Amino acid sequence: MRKAAMAASLVAALAMAMPRLTAQEKEQPRSEDTATEARSVQATPLKIAVTFTEFEGDKKVKSLPYSMVVGADGKPPKSVLKVGSRVPVYVGKEYGMQYLDIGTSIDCQASPANDNRFDIKLILERSWVEGNVPVAVDPAAASQSTRQFPEPIVQQFKSELSLTLRDGQTVESSFATDPLSGKVFKAEVSLNVMK
Numbered sequence: 001m002r003k004a005a006m007a008a009s010l011v012a013a014l015a016m017a018m019p020r021l022t023a024q025e026k027e028q029p030r031s032e033d034t035a036t037e038a039r040s041v042q043a044t045p046l047k048i049a050v051t052f053t054e055f056e057g058d059k060k061v062k063s064l065p066y067s068m069v070v071g072a073d074g075k076p077p078k079s080v081l082k083v084g085s086r087v088p089v090y091v092g093k094e095y096g097m098q099y100l101d102i103g104t105s106i107d108c109q110a111s112p113a114n115d116n117r118f119d120i121k122l123i124l125e126r127s128w129v130e131g132n133v134p135v136a137v138d139p140a141a142a143s144q145s146t147r148q149f150p151e152p153i154v155q156q157f158k159s160e161l162s163l164t165l166r167d168g169q170t171v172e173s174s175f176a177t178d179p180l181s182g183k184v185f186k187a188e189v190s191l192n193v194m195k
Contacts, residue, residue: 043071045194046118048079048108052126052157055184064104064126069194072110072118081106087129087152100154102127113164122161124174124187130155157185165191 047069054062070079084103091098107123132150159174170190177184 043073043075044112044118046070046072046110047192047194048110048120048122049188049190049192050106050122050124051188052104052124053186053188055186056182061183066104066106068106068108070108070110072112078107078109080108084127087154090151100127100152102129102154115166117164117166118191120161120163120165120189120191122159122163122173122189124157124159124161126157128155129153130181155181157187159187161189163189165189167191167193 047067049065049067051066052062052064053060066081066083068079068081082103082105084101084105086099087102088097089100090096103126105123105125109121111119113119129152131153133153134148134150155178157174157176159176161173163171163173165171168191170188172186173189174187175184176186
């Protein structure tokens with residue numbers, strides 16, 4: 001009789017655990033479905049090239065190419081490229097020197113569009129030092145040439161772009177003329193799907 005009671009208890013325990021096991025078996029296909037969905041939303045890798053070109057009249061004086069890889073999935077993570085130097089600037093006797101970031105910064109985000117095209121969002125920033133101006137270190141000593149510090153003249157180019165490009169396409173996206181020097185600045189953007 002004791003064995004019969006133990007067997008009944010064991011059958012009752014198994015009967016209670018059975019719905020949990022069945023529920024776990026049903027959950028497994030869901031995780032497989034999620035993995036399949038994740039694979040189907042995979043980002044298309046794109047190579048984005050940006051070239052800054054500087055002209056004096058019709059003469060090309062600089063061409064600065066940059067490239068980066070970005071996944072075209074439309075999600076907030078983006079590709080960022082920054083290159084440059086820190087330039088000292090004298091900000092007064094009490095504050096001494098401060099450093100400015102000078103160089104190129106490119107932020108890029110991409111998402112698929114229709115007809116095998118891609119929507120590209122770019123933030124382009126470029127700054128450079130062009131010459132300097134002598135500034136007195138101490139206003140009281142302004143007449144003394146030895147008490148001067150050469151302050152850099154920092155020039156800038158900034159552009160925010162929303163472009164729709166296809167594989168292999170290049171566009172001249174920005175064109176600007178510096179009002180002081182008369183130099184012309186152009187930015188070209190090209191897109192290639194990486195295979």
